[in-house]
Amino acid sequence: MTIRVLICDELPVIRDGLRTLLDAAPDIDVIDTTDNGMEAIVLVRTARPDVVVTDLNLRTISGLEMIRRLGKEDTRPNIVVFTGSDADKTVSDVLHAGASCLLGKDASPQDLISATRAAAAGRTMLAPDIAQRLVTWFREQPDTLESAPCPEVTELTELTPRERDVTQMVARGMSTEEVARALTIGVATVRTHLYRVRTKLGVRDRAQLVSLAYRSGLIQPTGRAPGDEKPGSQADLRAG
Template sequence: MTIRVLICDELPVVRAGMRTLLDAVPDIDVIDTTDNGMEAIVLVRTARPDVVVTDLNLRTISGLEMIRRLGKEDARPNVVVLTRSDGDKTVSDVLHAGASCLLGKDTSPQELVTAIRAAAEGRTMLAPDIAQRLVTWFREQPDTMESAPCPEVTELTPREREVTQMVARGMSTEEVARELTIGVATVRTHLYRVRTKLGVRDRAQLVSLAYRTGLIQPAAHAPGYEKPGPQEDLRAG
């Protein structure tokens, strides 16, 4: 499958360089580039890219605001963010806005290609230092997590619960379809209905709600869980 990509960056040299890099990858097709956040939204509506690769500094509206608005589109592309800032607020804002992958501007070409492929499959990838900080933060949280009430969860059908739990554990749409022996379109329909019932915009919010409501338990509470060692790869994917 060819991954259709839209590139957004304020610098022409960066856009041109990224396009040259990605055009050389057989399974990636760069459909367009822009330095304008509003134009990017129009291009998403008309060209329907699978993945948007963006900086946070754009004309007309910021990359962050663009990501938030894309989350409300019918054809929601997954977003890979490349940024020079990896401060805690930036990381929090980007992930809450709904981005799939967050990398630094010093990321390698291969890491960028890997992130685009991960985003196209509905998976997440973080720069190693960002992943390390998030893991450190998570390990510092209390072991006992109280479930937050969410009456809407009771409205989910058994199949919708099953799909939600599989997605929350990191499975892509295609993997869920194979596991349940159903079509990818059917999985997407289930996820759309779940998001509508629970009032969440995107996959990231859905996963967060699944954990907060106790619909799925963190790995530390699951049978057979072993605490990861310090040498394990910390990039999510």
């Protein structure tokens, strides 16, 4: 399946370079480029790209605000943020806004292609230094899995059987396409189910959804420790 990509960057030389790079991949088709955040939202609604590759510096509205607004769309694309800033605030804002992948401007061409493919498959991919900082932060947190209250648990009863199935599969690390194949439904249908689940449970993104699934007991931890993943050029974290 060809991955349809929209590129957003303020600088023409970056947009053109990214287009040339991604178009060279046999399974990627760049449908358009823009330097305008509002225009990007319109293009997403009309052209329906699978992935948006964007910087955070755009005209009219920032890339961060664009990501937040796209997160409210019924057919939201997956987002790859390609930015020169890796400050903690930037990382936090981008991930909470709902981006799938976050790379620095020092990423290799293959890293960007891999991130685009990962985003299209519903996976999360982070630059190695960002992933390491997140793992360090996670290990420093107290273990509150069993003691933390979960006021949202009662909301799980509002989920339909199919929505519960999708939630469980995502929480176990399956990508959108894998869930679709397992349930013999379309990828768009899976995304619709996930959108409805997030709305019912009041969670912003898949990371919060997975956290709720474990805290509520819908999914039981497997006991696998952080860091068991195979190393690679970038950290590829399965997030559904």
